[in-house]
Amino acid sequence: MSQAKLVEMAKRNLAHVKAGTVDQAPGVSRVPAENYYDPERWRLECERIFKRLPLVLGFSAELRHPGDYRSLQVAEVPVLLTRTEEGAVRAFLNVCSHRGAVVVPEGVGKARRFTCPYHAWSFDNDGSLAGIYKEEDFGEVDRSCLGLTPLPVAERAGLIFVILRPRAEIDFDTFLCGYDEILAHHHFDDCHHVGRQTLVGPNWKVAYDGYLDFYHLPILHRESFGPEMSSDALYDAFGPHQRVSMPNPRYLALEERPEETWEPARLIGGVWTIFPHISIADFKAGGKLYMVSQLFPGPTPDESITVQNFLAKREPDAAQRREIDEMMEFLAHVVRDEDYSTGRLIQKAVKTGARTDFLFGRNEAGGQRFHRWVEEVIHTEDDALGKLFAAGIDG
Numbered sequence: 001m002s003q004a005k006l007v008e009m010a011k012r013n014l015a016h017v018k019a020g021t022v023d024q025a026p027g028v029s030r031v032p033a034e035n036y037y038d039p040e041r042w043r044l045e046c047e048r049i050f051k052r053l054p055l056v057l058g059f060s061a062e063l064r065h066p067g068d069y070r071s072l073q074v075a076e077v078p079v080l081l082t083r084t085e086e087g088a089v090r091a092f093l094n095v096c097s098h099r100g101a102v103v104v105p106e107g108v109g110k111a112r113r114f115t116c117p118y119h120a121w122s123f124d125n126d127g128s129l130a131g132i133y134k135e136e137d138f139g140e141v142d143r144s145c146l147g148l149t150p151l152p153v154a155e156r157a158g159l160i161f162v163i164l165r166p167r168a169e170i171d172f173d174t175f176l177c178g179y180d181e182i183l184a185h186h187h188f189d190d191c192h193h194v195g196r197q198t199l200v201g202p203n204w205k206v207a208y209d210g211y212l213d214f215y216h217l218p219i220l221h222r223e224s225f226g227p228e229m230s231s232d233a234l235y236d237a238f239g240p241h242q243r244v245s246m247p248n249p250r251y252l253a254l255e256e257r258p259e260e261t262w263e264p265a266r267l268i269g270g271v272w273t274i275f276p277h278i279s280i281a282d283f284k285a286g287g288k289l290y291m292v293s294q295l296f297p298g299p300t301p302d303e304s305i306t307v308q309n310f311l312a313k314r315e316p317d318a319a320q321r322r323e324i325d326e327m328m329e330f331l332a333h334v335v336r337d338e339d340y341s342t343g344r345l346i347q348k349a350v351k352t353g354a355r356t357d358f359l360f361g362r363n364e365a366g367g368q369r370f371h372r373w374v375e376e377v378i379h380t381e382d383d384a385l386g387k388l389f390a391a392g393i394d395g
């Protein structure tokens with residue numbers, strides 16, 4: 001794995017620590033206010049971003065064994081994730097090939113076979129059609145054409161990436177830009193999925209802006225964790241995916257040691273975002289606790305859904321469980337009552353006509369890059385999508 005890349009990032013951080021500087025974009029950028037509420041724009045984002053790019057829909061930790069499954073709704077699409085008897089992760093549209101019923105109710109469980117609740121057609125966990133109730137009424141049927149519709153899926157760094165369309169316009173490696181090799185240092189595949197909670201927020205980009213934004217930490221979060229935080233941010237970009245960190249004086253202690261001995265575990269702090277909708281941050285509760293937030297557009301341009309997933313390095317005992325529960329409550333409070341309550345007011349404000357556009361400062365380079373990528377992706381046709389990710393937009 002790419003320890004050398006982590007060292008390179010740490011050295012860049014160290015240079016900023018010594019110089020007392022932060023990343024500065026070449027200029028301030030502007031995002032039109034209507035990008036946050038215009039229904040046509042929002043529809044384009046749903047179709048061209050959320051229905052066309054790989055999304056993180058699950059975790060190796062929750063589909064650890066053959067037979068494990070998870071059924072979920074994503075942006076109005078019913079999805080079924082399974083681990084087959086051969087150990088592969090598969091993803092399907094959770095839609096019965098008979099007359100379209102949702103086959104597996106939302107939730108997690110273990111099963112080799114699923115039976116549709118409407119007329120009892122059954123499907124194996126590799127998606128193949130296993131049984132038809134009163135088959136004689138259908139005459140000769142080609143079962144091979146009547147399985148669950150598969151979706152493109154890849155398991156990388158303990159995360160399960162799925163494209164919500166049967167035909168992929170982009171391959172997973174091109175999309176990931178090597179970022180998965182760095183994410184692997186978190187060892188999510190060894191973690192335990194210990195909790196999940198859902199929050200309703202403003203437009204998905206109003207919400208997501210906050211995850212790339214350290215500028216607000218000491219201000220908006222002054223009553224919670226803000227006082228320990230600096231607003232200074234450094235951005236490491238892998239295509240559209242960005243790690244956001246603060247200049248870290250603790251890296252100074254590493255300097256006397258040969259670089260090959262710098263332990264990855266000491267170099268992976270910060271917020272790790274995966275375009276277009278994931279933020280990963282870590283906390284101390286029952287040991288190291290990761291919060292992986294998945295953001296999805298809601299039913300209208302003005303709403304989004306955030307699913308906070310919690311991954312722990314070990315199976316918690318009773319005392320650790322209490323700490324994790326308290327931390328989950330705290331993080332729901334911070335995001336709901338500080339970030340998203342502010343975001344909901346922003347959602348109203350963007351429509352008032354008070355301003356035609358909003359500003360991203362030179363140290364808000366993460367937000368600048370995110371909005372540039374959103375813009376590029378929604379204006380890129382299917383056949384050019386791979387090229388966009390391969391070439392990047394920074395050069």
Ligand code: FES
Binds near residue numbers: 098100116119120
């Ligand atoms: S819709 Fe599933 S068996 Fe009829």
Ligand SMILES: [Fe+2]
Binds near residue numbers: 210216217220339
């Ligand atoms: Fe925040």
